[in-house]
Amino acid sequence: MKAKRLFGEIKSSKVFYSLVGLIVLIIISAVIAPNFRTVDNLITIFRQASILLVLSAGLTAVLLTGGMDLSVGATAGFVGCICARMMKEGVPILAAFAIGILIGMIVGIVNGFLAGILPSFIATYGTNWVLGGLAIIVMQGAVIYDLPKNFTQIGVGHTGPVSNLIIIAVIVVVVIYILLQRTTYGRQVYAYGSNPVAAKYSAVPMKRIMVSSFMMCSMCAGLAGMLITARLNAADAAMGDSYGLQTVAAVVIGGTSMLGGEGGVVGTVIGSLILTIIVNVMNLKGISSFAQGMVVGIVIIAMVLFDTYTKRKQERSAV
Amino acid sequence: MQKNSFKQTMKRVPPVAYMLVIIIVIFSFMDSHYLSFSNFRNVLIQSTPLMILAFGQTCIVLTQGTDLSLGAQVSFVTVFIVFLAQRGIILEAAMLIAVCCTMLIGAVNGLIVAKGNIPPFIATYGMQNIVNSISLLLTAGSSVYFSSFTYRIVTETTILFIPLMVWVAVAVFVIVWVVLRKTKFGTNIYGLGGNREALALAGISPVKCLIKTYAFAGMIAGIAGIITLCRVESGQPIVANGWEFQAVAATLLGGTSLREGKGGVTGTIFGVLLIQIIKNGLNVVGVQSIYQNAIIGSIVLAAIIIDAVVRIRAKE
Amino acid sequence: MAETILKARHITKLFPGMKALDDVDFDLQEGEVHILVGENGAGKSTLAKVILGAYKAEEGEVTFDNEVVKFNGTKEALAKGIVAVYQEFTLVPHISVAQNIFLNREYRTKLGLIDHKRMEREAQRLMESLNCEYIDVKSHVKTLSVAEQQMVEIAKALSFKPRVMVFDEPTATLSEREVDSLFAQIHRLKKEGIGIVYVSHRMQEFPLIGDRITILRDGVKIKTVDIDACSNEELVNMMVGRDVSQVYVRTQNEHTGTALRTQNLCDYKGKVKNVSISVRRGEIVGIAGLVGAGRTETAELLYGIEPVKSGDVFINEKNVLPKCPQNAVKLGIGLVSEDRKLQGLALDESIALNTVAVSLKKVFPNFFISNKKINEIALDYKKRLRIATTSVNKACKYLSGGNQQKVVLAKWLSFNPDILIFDEPTRGIDVAAKMEIYGLMDRLASEGKAIIMISSELPEVIGMSDRIYIMHEGEIVDEIRRGSEEFNSESIGARMMLGTGGTEDAEK
Secondary structure (H helix, E strand, O other): OHHHHHHHHHHHOOHHHHHHHHHHHHHHHHHHOHHHHOHHHHHHHHHHHHHHHHHHHHHHHHHHOOOOOOOHHHHHHHHHHHHHHHHHOOOOHHHHHHHHHHHHHHHHHHHHHHHHHOOHHHHHHHHHHHHHHHHHHHHOOOOEEOOOHHHHHHHHOEEOOEEHHHHHHHHHHHHHHHHHHHEHHHHHHHHHHHOHHHHHHOOOOHHHHHHHHHHHHHHHHHHHHHHHHHHHOEEOOOOOHHHHHHHHHHHHHOOOOOOOOOOOHHHHHHHHHHHHHHHHHHHHOOOOHHHHHHHHHHHHHHHHHHHHHHHHHHHHHHO | OHHHHHHHHHHHOOHHHHHHHHHHHHHHHHOOOOOOHHHHHHHHHHHHHHHHHHHHHHHHHHOOOOOOOHHHHHHHHHHHHHHHHHOOOOHHHHHHHHHHHHHHHHHHHHHHHHHHOOOHHHHHHHHHHHHHHHHHHHHOOOOEOOOOOHHHHHHHOEEOOEEHHHHHHHHHHHHHHHHHHHOHHHHHHHHHHHOHHHHHHOOOOHHHHHHHHHHHHHHHHHHHHHHHHHHHOOEOOOOOOOHHHHHHHHHHHOOOOOOOOOOOHHHHHHHHHHHHHHHHHHHHOOOOHHHHHHHHHHHHHHHHHHHHHHHHHHHO | OOOEEEEEEEEEEEEOOEEEEEEEEEEEEOOOEEEEEOOOOOOHHHHHHHHHOOOOOOEEEEEEOOEEEOOOOHHHHHHHOEEEEOOOOOOOOOOEHHHHHOOOOOOEOOOOOEOHHHHHHHHHHHHHHOOOOOOOOOOEHHHOOHHHHHHHHHHHHHOOOOOEEEEEOOOOOOOHHHHHHHHHHHHHHHHOOOEEEEEOOOHHHHHHHOOEEEEEEOOEEEEEEEHHHOOHHHHHHHHHOOOHHHHOOOOOOOOEEEEEEEEEEEEOOOOOOOEOOEEEEOOEEEEEOOOOOOHHHHHHHHOOOOOEEEEEEEEOOEEEOOOOHHHHHHOOEEEEOOOHHHHHOOOOOEHHHHHOOOOHHHHOOOOEOOHHHHHHHHHHHHHHOOOOOOOOOOEHHHOOHHHHHHHHHHHHHHHOOOEEEEEOOOOOOOHHHHHHHHHHHHHHHHOOOEEEEEOOOHHHHHHHOOEEEEEEOOEEEEEEEOOOOOOOHHHHHHHHHHOOOOHHHHOO
């Protein structure tokens, strides 16, 4: 009964299209790349997807309010670098971790406030630049490697048979899912994104919702940055850069609307998997990593176009 | 009366002009050689490619859009021209072909934005990555070279002590200014940002206008790319990364509004100069290069924010 | 007898689910101002758009100069000299007046560039012909006042050398003085032999400019009459189509204690000046006034949307200041806002979610929500307010205007505030839904709620209110109680227009 309702819910939403897309993609991949089908590769995909999942789950909240955060990549890089630096200087792992999350939070608050003054994509493009610069300063133009074993264990180790990264990603996704779908806070996020003016007239605390959504996003980015560092066992100022685009892409592919108020974390999970599989297959097929930007760019544009197209069709059929 | 009009002219001076003066004063205190003709000339030369690019971005911002693919287009042009020249095409012809390509990229941007009715920044963000990716693929990620005397003609020929490339920027400025003020196309650009319904009612197709505007900006990005190539004398796939944002910043600082089709290309000059003077000043006073990105980014971001706050206040 | 320029016969226009116009006849003579009047949704704007070629009628024909015309879009009508002066401005803000007037018809020099000088000369001439030479045709439209922009719209229309001009609610955003100068222009145009279709619902204006009136109701033409041959009362009856007293239900109930009181309330924009009003529990207080009189602004001050500049607000005689909507809601104030599509509802969200939009934290104080409970609440209100929908999970955009308004009401009822402000609660909804909303307001009052009702439709304010404040240019100019001699549309209407409290004006 419950499953049936859940299915109905899924079918009526855009997540359905993403899910169909994912299945089709898996089938195609399995056909064209024989080594895609190995268990090892599947585990690799999940592990690769996990960092993207952490990033994009956070970004989902911002997009739901109708905003955009283009600074997640640099935030991840910056926090990862600081964390690595601190551990090299002898700060305990746990403290470094906590400070990393705290920095993410501060970045989010700043982004949230700036988004009240400027269009959020411009404000965060700016903070992206600043944070990238700060990361260079932190690293003093060098690369840090050989981090404490207990720390790298987060990135490469396993708990039981499951990779730590996957466990962390699942926890983050579940927490954000509950926050967005099962709490008054989440309802207000959706109300805000769906129609900000009406939300204001319905006594939704506008500033608080916006700032907290950016905060959530940047905290996730900070966490992801540390996970990247742990997995690489190294830190480099530019390590987060490539994630910026992928994160936006994952959320958009998952069916969360650029205009706010529509979509959710479930879609984002599917979006992240789709994206990771695309990259994975490109690697398996030996396609240059330089081509990834092109594929991801095309997918973003296609998804957004598809989104407006279905919306228009819906509206036309409603009249 | 006299006083009053003075006050009003002061009010009309955009905040960026004050920032410009303050920054110049600060730098000239920090380094005695800062205020020299040769340094001023340096700033002009260094700012040329960004200046040209920002003129194109201004047109886009006037339509309530932003083109985040412009920087990638510049890099692409440098790479593509060298790529073609290496394969035996005359350099000048390659330049022409490259500019046509960026016009086409722009037109595609415009088409997606207009027909898909999607936020311009996301469409062009996607395009940025596509174009970037093409540049990387063409060069396998490194710089490519083709030696030619033409570069030096552009960078070293001087007319009235000022290099030819600066004159190119002046020419682009004049063209954009005339287009905006003196042509139907320009009127329509203001209409796109100000009141699209008015355009439609007057029988003008907003879709066609948008396509034209993005193509126009693409063409200008192409010119900026040629100038960049002449300066760096090689094709570099990521040479102009982030320029699109600097161009947006300069445009906003120059008083062009993202919301209502207001502003113009003249203010953009000040915006670009502000950014370039900061960059140049940091070099002159000897700030280590690892600090520069963060400092420039912070100052530019702060400048846009101060500017936006001042404007919001002024409205109230 | 002047020549008839335009004739429309048996016009029927269908919209999905409704007949917007049903077999309507209309004609227009040279040098005449023909007023189209009716309630919201009566079809007056639709008829105007058919004449302008913006809509294609399913049936019927339009004759222009004794020749049957079929317009494909406004451009073809324009070519014949039928132009519109739009209600929403169709000007581009940051180009010059002259450029706006000649948009897409720019004069050009030999080089192909815009000939600003010539355009400005021509524009100046047009402005002079309108007696508006004080408007600088070189200045950007954005720098002009609303009235000046309206003049530019008219000049733009005139540049097409029109024979027929259609004005759609042109005075909606104008101040009184600006209305006067607009009317002077219309008189001038009339003398030049231009036929004018004037869409409006402000009865006060009709004798000042009109020659004939056509009354529409629910898409049907009721009658065309000469302006002198018809009293205001007859007009209202024809517009509303029923005895007014039957529509409005108002139970006598006790008024106990003052719930809300304001003293010398002012805002920063100068739209609200020294407003002192009060409302008691169980009372419905109307605020009447023209659009732009400051009624909505007053409501938004009370609800904390706009900041209060000076003055005091008392709730249950306690001095409070609603700083933001959250604050106002905590104080027990609710606002059924003016624009339900923009301010009232998240149209893409479901009825259920809109129903609990305000009461969310009250229903779920423990942070976590239950969709089951939300649905239960929504179903309850669907039943109580008779919201016509198959499911409360449907998005609000699929509902009719009346049902949407009911969802807005459900949103507030589920929160249950003590003081409710209704801003234009029946705008653009059908009569049946209107009556239900009146009934609901009456019931709320008898339950002891304090209600403030803002409306442009006089019959409704008079029908529902126990007391009416009349607002004019930001000030309360008068207060009239039910039962007093002046509690009628004549005298209230006159005061709304003129902003005076004396009886001598009412007799005019």
